[in-house]
Amino acid sequence: MPSSFLGYKFKPIELDQRQLLSGFLTRHPQPLSGFTFATLATWQPIFEYGWIFAEAETMLISCILEPAHRRHMMQPVGPLSGSVQNKLLQEAASLPYPLRIVGISESFLEENTDFVSRFSAFEDLAASNYLYLADSLARLPGRKYAKKRNLLAQAQGLYSWTREPLAGANTDACFDILKSIQEEEQPEIDINLQQELIALDYTFRHFDALGQEGLLLRVSGRPAAFSIYEAIGPTTVAIHFERALRSYKG
Numbered sequence: 001m002p003s004s005f006l007g008y009k010f011k012p013i014e015l016d017q018r019q020l021l022s023g024f025l026t027r028h029p030q031p032l033s034g035f036t037f038a039t040l041a042t043w044q045p046i047f048e049y050g051w052i053f054a055e056a057e058t059m060l061i062s063c064i065l066e067p068a069h070r071r072h073m074m075q076p077v078g079p080l081s082g083s084v085q086n087k088l089l090q091e092a093a094s095l096p097y098p099l100r101i102v103g104i105s106e107s108f109l110e111e112n113t114d115f116v117s118r119f120s121a122f123e124d125l126a127a128s129n130y131l132y133l134a135d136s137l138a139r140l141p142g143r144k145y146a147k148k149r150n151l152l153a154q155a156q157g158l159y160s161w162t163r164e165p166l167a168g169a170n171t172d173a174c175f176d177i178l179k180s181i182q183e184e185e186q187p188e189i190d191i192n193l194q195q196e197l198i199a200l201d202y203t204f205r206h207f208d209a210l211g212q213e214g215l216l217l218r219v220s221g222r223p224a225a226f227s228i229y230e231a232i233g234p235t236t237v238a239i240h241f242e243r244a245l246r247s248y249k250g
Contacts, residue, residue, distance in 0.1 A: 003050055003062070005071050006091040006099075010050025010062045013040045015209060021051065022211070024059055028078045033129055033238035034103050035077060038210040038230055042199045042240075049074075054084045065100065066191075072100040075108050085115045102127070129238075155250030159219045166214030166226060171204040173216055173223035180223075180245055200241055203228060217244075224248055 003010050013021075022037040033039060040049050040061070047063040048071075054060050058081065061074040076084070092099040101119065109116050140149045155161070164170070178200070187193065203212060217225040225244035232238045 003071070005050065005062050006060075006073070006095075007087055008052045008054065008060060010052050010060070013037075013044045013049045013051060015041060015206060018209065018211070021059075024053075024057075025077065028057070028059075029233040030075075030077060031105050031107070031129075031233070031236070032075075032103050033232060033240065034074065036230060036232055036238070038203070038212055039238075039240065041206070041210060042202050043195075045198055045202065046195045054087075055079075055081060058084055060084075060088075063102070065102070068097070070097055072102065074103045075101060075105065080112055080115060085112070089115070089118055131236075134237075151250035153250075155248065158249060161217055161219045161224070162221075164216050164218070166207070166212075166216045166228065168208040170216060171207050173218075174200075174204055174226045174243075176223045177226060177243055177245065181243065184245065184247055196241075203241065212240075219245075219248055 003012075018037050018041070021040070025035055025037060029035075040051075043049070047065070050062040050071075052060050054076070055078075058076060058078040060076055062071050063074055064070070065072050073088075099119075102124075104121065109121065136145070140152075166174070178197070181187065203210060207214075212228055212230055214226060214228040216223060225248075226242070227239060228241040229237050229239045
């Protein structure tokens with residue numbers, strides 16, 4: 001059901017909206033991994049995302065944030081007109097709590113200085129994205145990656161392993177990996193891990209419909225690791241999930 005917030009009727013993210021919302025997000029690519037349809041749909045059960053087109057090329061996304069379980073906003077996507085800015089600021093002033101806007105990129109800060117000046121901006125390292133050059137990860141050059149090269153060399157000497165593309169047909173193997181991790185490593189199931197397992201379950205069950213890509217690694221035929229990712233722009237891929245059995249060195 002639509003929820004009223006900041007003077008707008010926000011609609012929940014649903015799977016059948018993929019073509020519409022993915023098309024919009026492709027026209028307005030963001031440098032952060034949270035701004036893809038797959039991410040929004042996958043984490044919908046956790047953050048209760050809502051969306052609305054405030055204007056033809058301006059998308060607003062609301063979300064529920066812990067611990068107070070109050071509704072806030074993600075960064076608006078697309079050009080933010082003066083009229084939309086004024087409405088958001090006026091409506092925010094009537095909230096019984098300070099409005100938070102999360103997932104802000106540097107370009108948004110630079111392009112909307114007057115709007116941003118009405119807020120206190122700070123960096124949240126716990127929620128930051130980490131950017132790596134694909135060429136560096138492929139070659140692992142120099143002293144910086146020496147430990148990783150050593151681990152890979154050991155793994156290649158110890159195990160017979162194969163890789164295969166991940167698709168809907170073999171996502172059951174990923175469930176096997178998660179089950180093995182829980183049985184062998186017995187990780188502490190805190191709220192963050194609980195939420196990630198919910199998001200992973202949704203991703204696996206709708207893998208093809210969400211347009212995800214991935215790799216599955218097997219050691220002597222046993223599922224041992226997986227990676228799930230998607231393109232978020234012409235030069236950038238976001239890795240959404242990665243899991244591996246630590247019993248295999250490297």
